[in-house]
Amino acid sequence: MKRPLIGLTMDSGNKEGRYQLNRDYVASVEKAGGAVVAIPFGGDRGGISRVLDVLDGVLFIGGDDLDPSLYGEAWHEKAKPIDPRRQEFELALVAEVERRRMPAMGVCLGCQLMNVHRGGSLHQFLPEWVREPMIEHRKAERERPGHVVRIDVQTQVGRAIGKSQIEANTYHKQAVKRLGRGLRLVATAEDGVIEGFEDPELPLFAAVQWHPERLNERAEHLAVFRLLVEKASGGR
Ligand SMILES: [Mn+2]
Incomplete structure (x- = not known):
């Protein structure tokens, strides 16, 4: 069967005039059975539609x-601003991906x-959110689990992961505060920090806060990319 084509967004790496894409994302999508193309953000939002015409799914990194x-x-x-061109481009991209009901992770x-x-x-700086217990979400060890994540196995992502509890890496200072319209909670840390959600009304519109691409040798993390690839193949 033909490998589904997954578009990956790109970062600037804070280098003017350059794009950056960590290899783990590419390796994870390929390991899950997808073929990868990169989608650099640009000033020309008019090109988005044409790019999406050739894709089967999108990974927002x-x-x-x-x-x-x-x-x-x-x-x-404490916030570190994203390149405003990337923000504008990706907000337009996600809107068009959603309009097309194209699988997105x-x-x-x-x-x-x-x-x-x-x-x-969003919570802009998690250490200032007083909760019980307080878990440190800014751990530097990207390839090592940093905290437990509870998974709702009744959800699409939860079924794909297949476990009600996993260990996840964690290096974020921000997280979802209030879930947006139509989004269902999928994953939560033990301090209540939201670690994943999905829209049950779309073929796949889901996201996780941790970095499964850095733990793709573990089936429960590779499962996030397998789900995207499966949906992009028109499966499930
Ligand atoms: Mn975390």
Whole structure:
């Protein structure tokens, strides 16, 4: 069978005039059975439609922080602003992906972007959110589990992962605060931080806050990409 073609968004790496894409994302989608093309953000949003014509699914990758004015807040001093061109492009991209009911998966910033696109809000700096227990979500060891994530196995993503509890890596300071329109909770850390969601009304519109691409040797993490590839193949 032909491999489905998955488009991956790209970061700027904070280098003017360059794009960056971590290899783990590419390796994970390929390991899950997909073929990969990169989608660099550009000033020409008119090209989005033509690019999506040739794709079967989109993976929204990680990056810096969205402009909080999108959800009615001022910048937190600890926030690290995303390249505004990337933000604008990816908000347009996710809107068109959704309009086409094209399978989409978000990771980290991708998760936050998909939520804010739906009118949801974010915690800008988790250490300031007082909760019990407090879990540190900014752990540097990207390939090692940092905390437990509880998974709702009744959800699409939960069924794909196939476990009610997994260990996930964690290196984010922001997270979903209020879920956007039509989004259902999929995954939660033990301190209540939202680690994943999906829209049950679409073929696949789902996201996780951790980085499964860095743990793709474990079936429960590769499952996130397998789900995207399966949906992009028209499966399930
Ligand atoms: Mn976390």
